[in-house]
Amino acid sequence: MFIGHFGVALAAKRVAPRTSLAALILAAEFLDLIWPIFLLLGLEHVRVAPGITKVQPFDFYDYPLSHSLTMALRWALAVGLVYHLVRRYVRGAWVLAALVVSHWVLDFVSHRPDMPLWPGGPKVGLGLWNSWTGSISVEVLLFAAGIWLYVSATRARDRVGVWALWSLVALLAVGWLAAMYAPPPPDVHQLALGSLVIWITVPWAWWADAHRESTNAETRQAASLH
């Protein structure tokens, strides 16, 4: 799953209005943000295997640190705790932890049975990637719903608040289409380097979110007290 995770992050703004979209995206994408780092460090492994699923040409045969369920729960706890220590916003901390876990759940739906329940444990996955129609529908639906929820929960304070958000949306849509239709990267090193680019969405989201405010008067007041 790719833009679906971003859809869930955008939607979460409604539940944790005082948490920046940057933190919401960092949490929803956390497992995929640390994955290329583990690949480059040689701690996790992947193979380029065209045809392994209809949509994705990668064989994720070894990624227990980033994508096992028990590790996802630990990362969720860590992200939630760090956020709570920094921001003292309990609701935001819980939402971020839930977003980290939501990544595992959505990946479980998309991937073939390659997602370990724990490092070395049984691997599961429902294999939505074996259907183009299914994959595209679910991703587009989640992304569109997320955008709609985020846009209705916030409003732009200035023009940057409009352009920064919509350019991020366009970047994600183009990046997703490119990842699906472009030929697979020649080797794993290129794949890891390419995947690191996703990190750019975090400061970009921070920039957009900082130029927007909640449409809810109470939330605006609470935010101005902080």
Ligand SMILES: [Zn+2]
């Ligand atoms: Zn993932």
